[in-house]
Amino acid sequence: MSKVAWDYIVPIKMPDDLKGVEPGKLSESLLRPIPGGGKLHWLAANAWNAMVAKAKADGLELKPTSSGDLYRSYESQLASFKQRYVLEKIEGTSTKSFEGKTWYLKKGMAMLATPGKSNHNLGIAVDVHSASEPKRLNWLIANVKDFGFSWEVVPSEPWHLRYVCGNNPPPAVVAFTGGQPAPVTTAVEEPKNPNKELQQALKDKGYYNGPIDGNVGPATDAAVKAFKVAHGLNHDSVVGPKVKELLNLK
Numbered sequence: 001m002s003k004v005a006w007d008y009i010v011p012i013k014m015p016d017d018l019k020g021v022e023p024g025k026l027s028e029s030l031l032r033p034i035p036g037g038g039k040l041h042w043l044a045a046n047a048w049n050a051m052v053a054k055a056k057a058d059g060l061e062l063k064p065t066s067s068g069d070l071y072r073s074y075e076s077q078l079a080s081f082k083q084r085y086v087l088e089k090i091e092g093t094s095t096k097s098f099e100g101k102t103w104y105l106k107k108g109m110a111m112l113a114t115p116g117k118s119n120h121n122l123g124i125a126v127d128v129h130s131a132s133e134p135k136r137l138n139w140l141i142a143n144v145k146d147f148g149f150s151w152e153v154v155p156s157e158p159w160h161l162r163y164v165c166g167n168n169p170p171p172a173v174v175a176f177t178g179g180q181p182a183p184v185t186t187a188v189e190e191p192k193n194p195n196k197e198l199q200q201a202l203k204d205k206g207y208y209n210g211p212i213d214g215n216v217g218p219a220t221d222a223a224v225k226a227f228k229v230a231h232g233l234n235h236d237s238v239v240g241p242k243v244k245e246l247l248n249l250k
Contacts, residue, residue, distance in 0.1 A: 008141070010150040012124070013166030015043050023121035024074025031123055037067030041123035044163035048126055050176035051147040060139050062128060065159060069127035072120040077113070084109040119152070124163040131159035146172045194249075195220075198239060201247040202227060 017030060018041065032045035040048060055062040064070055072080075085096055085103035093105045098114045105111060112118075119125035130136055137158055144150060148165035151157070169177075195214040202208035207230075208223035221237035229235050231246055244250070 007154050008145065008150050009152065009154060010164045012119070012162055012164045013168070014122075015041060015124075015166050018122055018124075021122075022074075023116045023118070024072065024077055026071065026123055031071060034064065034067075034070055036063055038064060038070035039123065040070050040126065041163070043165075043167070043169060044124045044126070046177045047148045047163050047165070047169055047173045050173045051143065051149065053176060054143060054147070054172070055139060058139065060136060062136075065127045065129045070120070070125075071123035072118065074115050074121060077115040077118055077121055081112055081115055084112050119162045125152075126161055127159045128161060129159070146170055148173060197249055198224075198247070201249055205247070 018026075021030070026041070030041055031039040032042045033039050034045060034048065035052075039045070052062045068076065068080075081096075081098070081103075085098075085105055087101060087103060090104040090107065093107065094111060095105070096103045096114050113120075115121070128136075128140070131140065140158075140161075144161060148163050148170050149161040150164050152160050152162055193214045195216050196212050198216075199208055199210065199212045199214070199220055202220070202223045203212065205227065207227045208220065210217075210219040210223075224237040224239060224243065225235055227247075228243060231242075233242060
């Protein structure tokens with residue numbers, strides 16, 4: 001097999017709705033389930049499903065190596081990373097820098113991106129089961145471009161594909177989805193936190209200078225006491241009806 005046919009690596013064009021999103025912390029509105037388990041960013045999911053359908057029509061099965069080899073949360077990437085890498089020095093192995101420390105790959109383990117640095121954390125990467133099998137690999141070489149995918153590491157990772165076409169899926173994907181529009185996302189209002197509201201109200205009145213984090217500790221208690229004393233109430237940190245009334249809390 002020629003190197004030219006196999007060596008297809010294209011820079012990623014990131015979907016607009018992923019810009020500014022923290023890797024590994026995608027909202028469910030950006031993800032779609034994949035048959036067999038796991039999820040991908042909705043554009044990558046469309047492209048993957050279209051490619052799977054074409055492969056099936058050609059008599060070939062395409063599937064992920066596992067549900068965990070599609071989108072990965074930050075926490076799952078972190079757990080996998082710490083299973084493969086350790087802080088104790090291991091001679092002759094590859095290393096990664098993470099959290100300001102050098103981590104050493106355990107002997108016999110495959111390399112893994114640090115948490116937040118993997119395209120799996122963005123939902124645009126998929127690891128293909130048995131990708132190095134000659135018939136399957138030849139089919140992938142002939143077809144991945146038509147569905148907006150390319151490899152990232154050649155030739156050592158034939159299984160690892162990334163969706164690279166951003167908001168402009170190729171014609172084969174558009175035909176498969178019927179020009180399916182982007183999912184409608186609705187802003188989710190953050191649930192009200194009474195402790196945060198209390199801290200903010202005390203801060204607005206000049207009694208509290210700590211963070212608005214909802215964690216009631218000594219600083220918040222002291223602010224409540226000072227506020228109550230200033231208004232002729234009991235010298236304690238109990239937030240009763242009168243305190244709520246004076247602070248305009250519901």
